Amino acid sequence: QQQLVESGGGVVQSGGSLRLSCSASGFTLGHYVIGWFRQAPGKEREGIACISTTETITYYSDSVKDRFTVSRDNAANTGHLQMNSLNPEDTAAYYCAAGYYCSDYVAQQVLYRGQGTQVTVSS
Numbered sequence: 001q002q003q004l005v006e007s008g009g010g011v012v013q014s015g016g017s018l019r020l021s022c023s024a025s026g027f028t029l030g031h032y033v034i035g036w037f038r039q040a041p042g043k044e045r046e047g048i049a050c051i052s053t054t055e056t057i058t059y060y061s062d063s064v065k066d067r068f069t070v071s072r073d074n075a076a077n078t079g080h081l082q083m084n085s086l087n088p089e090d091t092a093a094y095y096c097a098a099g100y101y102c103s104d105y106v107a108q109q110v111l112y113r114g115q116g117t118q119v120t121v122s123s
Contacts, residue, residue, distance in 0.1 A: 001028035002112060009117030014087050015094045020120060022096030023081040027112070032073035032098035035096050035107020038119075040092040047106030049081065059105035063089075095119050102106055 001002035008020040024036060033052055039045040049070040050059045058070050069082040081098055095115040 004029075004096055004098060004112045004114035005058060006114045006117040009063060011118045011120045011122060012086055014123050016121070016123055017082070017084045017085065017087050019084065020066065020081040020094055020113060020119075021119060022044070022081075022094075024077045024098065024112070027098075029072070029077045029079065030096060032100065032111065033102045033107050034072055034079040035099055035105075036068075036070060036099045036100065036108075037095045037097060038090075038092035039095070039116075040089075043092075045095070050102035050105050050107050051079065057102070059102055061105045083119070086119075088121045088123050091119060091121050096106060 006024050012018055036049040037045050037047050037108040048061045048064045051070045055072050067085045072079040095116045096114050097107050097110040100109035
């Protein structure tokens with residue numbers, strides 16, 4: 001079965017950090033770009049980061065730039081999103097996706113998407 005599974009979400013105080021993981025099974029994640037998305041309650045899903053297949057190119061939305069870092073370990077079939085200096089506006093369900101290319105910080109032609117992991121930042 002081909003799937004992506006996110007992990008690492010939780011509750012953290014404002015200013016804290018979390019590291020999300022995106023683990024693929026049933027397919028080779030290294031063949032695809034990895035995009036990270038989030039959806040806050042009552043808001044549309046937004047792309048926040050995207051990383052190329054070889055980790056040489058990364059993109060970030062203005063809302064997370066300089067605070068979040070996207071990375072990948074193709075040997076482990078896994079991607080990561082390191083989130084620092086979190087604030088309550090970062091509270092959302094976070095999703096990873098595998099797609100064919102990054103259009104700036106948004107993964108396009110997504111083939112696989114995870115079920116999401118909840119991040120809650122308390123003030």
